[in-house]
Every structure is written in structure tokens, then in C-alpha cells.
Amino acid sequence: MLQVNDINQYYGGSHILRDVSLTAPIGECSVVLGRNGVGKTTLLKCLMGILPIKSGEILLNDKDISKMSPEQRVRAGLAYVPQGRDIFSTLTVEENILIGMAKFSRSKAKHVPKHLYDIFPVLDEMKHRRGGDLSGGQQQQLAIARALASEPTVLILDEPTEGIQPSIIKDIGRVLRDLADKGDMAIVLVEQFYEFAEELADNYTVLSRGKVVSQGAGDTMVENNVQDLVAI
Numbered sequence: 001m002l003q004v005n006d007i008n009q010y011y012g013g014s015h016i017l018r019d020v021s022l023t024a025p026i027g028e029c030s031v032v033l034g035r036n037g038v039g040k041t042t043l044l045k046c047l048m049g050i051l052p053i054k055s056g057e058i059l060l061n062d063k064d065i066s067k068m069s070p071e072q073r074v075r076a077g078l079a080y081v082p083q084g085r086d087i088f089s090t091l092t093v094e095e096n097i098l099i100g101m102a103k104f105s106r107s108k109a110k111h112v113p114k115h116l117y118d119i120f121p122v123l124d125e126m127k128h129r130r131g132g133d134l135s136g137g138q139q140q141q142l143a144i145a146r147a148l149a150s151e152p153t154v155l156i157l158d159e160p161t162e163g164i165q166p167s168i169i170k171d172i173g174r175v176l177r178d179l180a181d182k183g184d185m186a187i188v189l190v191e192q193f194y195e196f197a198e199e200l201a202d203n204y205t206v207l208s209r210g211k212v213v214s215q216g217a218g219d220t221m222v223e224n225n226v227q228d229l230v231a232i
């Protein structure tokens with residue numbers, strides 16, 4: 001379980017995250033919503049250690065990881081699918097996935113595990129193509145496969161539906177649901193596409209100007225008018 005307790009973050013003098021707390025249990029999809037610029041990406045970067053927090057704590061299975069480097073957090077079990085995907089366009093699909101296995105021994109990190117290609121068959125078909133030749137949706141699937149290659153206990157995704165065609169959005173939703181239901185991973189999903197978020201959410205958190213303004217079980221999103229809170 002990933003637990004975030006009262007974290008604060010600043011860009012210079014701007015107070016971006018204000019006492020943000022949330023819990024992402026194993027076996028659940030924890031969705032973070034909010035309008036543009038409220039601090040969602042900043043929150044994920046703090047979870048990964050890409051940005052430092054000023055106060056508060058981040059616990060992974062009760063262990064404080066908030067002083068760890070991003071590499072140490074990946075070793076501890078966090079994996080990140082960044083907004084915009086950050087695929088290495090000149091490397092092949094296979095080479096991109098193998099980068100996600102860098103924390104393992106050399107012999108293990110030589111081969112892409114078959115189950116990743118079972119999850120995303122299109123990546124198997126295209127494994128010798130360059131990352132830059134893939135469509136946006138295929139690149140998103142590749143970014144998720146690369147993150148899964150590190151065998152995370154917490155999978156963190158920043159707007160995986162952004163700019164993706166509907167059929168691939170459905171596939172990605174199915175994959176995330178299956179991964180959570182298997183019961184060995186917590187998923188933290190930042191998402192602006194409300195219907196996708198509502199369908200997947202076991203629990204939700206809404207941010208507004210860096211503060212949590214609504215939080216609860218996924219099946220209370222309608223009664224709590226979450227869609228209105230995030231409408232542009």
C-alpha cells in the first residue's frame with residue numbers, strides 16, 4: 001500500500017501541493033482528478049522522487065520512502081508512466097521495454113517476459129520496430145509495458161488516455177482493471193477523462209489548487225458530484 005500523508009511542495013515561492021493525503025491500497029485503482037494546473041503531475045513527480053517534498057511523508061508498505069532517489073523508489077517497487085509517454089524513439093520496442101528491467105540482474109534483463117507481450121500483443125508484433133514508428137496509442141501501451149517490466153507493486157500513470165484513440169483507451173482500461181484485480185499491485189491514475197476515471201476508480205481524490213477537495217470510494221463519485229468539480 002502506498003500512503004501519502006500531508007505532503008507540501010513548492011515551486012520557488014508558489015505553494016503547489018497543500019497538505020495532500022491519499023491512500024492507494026494494493027488491488028485497487030486510486031484515481032486522482034482535477035482541472036488543468038491543480039498539481040496532479042507535481043504530485044506524481046513527488047511520489048517518484050523527481051521533485052522533493054517540503055514536508056509530509058510518503059510510505060510504501062509502512063516504510064518512509066520520501067527521502068529516496070527515483071532509482072531507489074523504482075527498486076522499492078514504484079513504476080511511472082509519465083505524461084507524454086517519453087518513449088525512446090530511436091530504440092526498438094523491445095529495447096524500450098528492456099530499459100524498464102534495468103533494476104534486475106543482467107541475465108534477467110536480457111529478455112522481455114512473455115506475459116508483457118500477452119498483455120499487449122501489438123508490441124509483440126512490432127518488437128523490432130523503432131519506438132518512434134508507433135502510433136500514440138501503441139506508444140502508450142509501450143510505456144505501460146516498460147513500467148510493468150520492473151514488476152512494480154505500485155504503478156503510477158499520468159493521463160494515459162491523452163490523445164489516444166477510443167479503441168486503445170478501452171484496451172488500456174481493461175489492462176488496468178485486470179492488473180488491479182489480480183491483487184498484487186496498487187494503481188495510482190491521474191486522469192482528466194472523467195468517464196474513464198469513474199469506470200476504473202475504486203477510490204478517488206479530487207485536487208483543486210493543490211488541495212484535496214473531495215475524496216472517497218469510487219462508487220460515491222456520482223453522489224459527490226465529482227464530474228462537476230472537474231468540469232472545465
Ligand SMILES: Nc1ncnc2c1ncn2[C@@H]1O[C@H](COP(=O)(O)OP(=O)(O)OP(=O)(O)O)[C@@H](O)[C@H]1O
Nearest residue numbers: 011014016034035036037038039040041042043192
Ligand atoms: N517547473 C515548474 N516551475 C514552476 N511552476 C511549475 C512548474 N511545473 C508546474 N508548475 C506549476 O505548478 C502548478 C501545477 O502544475 P501541474 O503540472 O502539477 O498540474 P496538473 O494538474 O498536472 O496540470 P495538467 O492537467 O495541465 O497536466 C501549475 O500552476 C504549473 O504552472
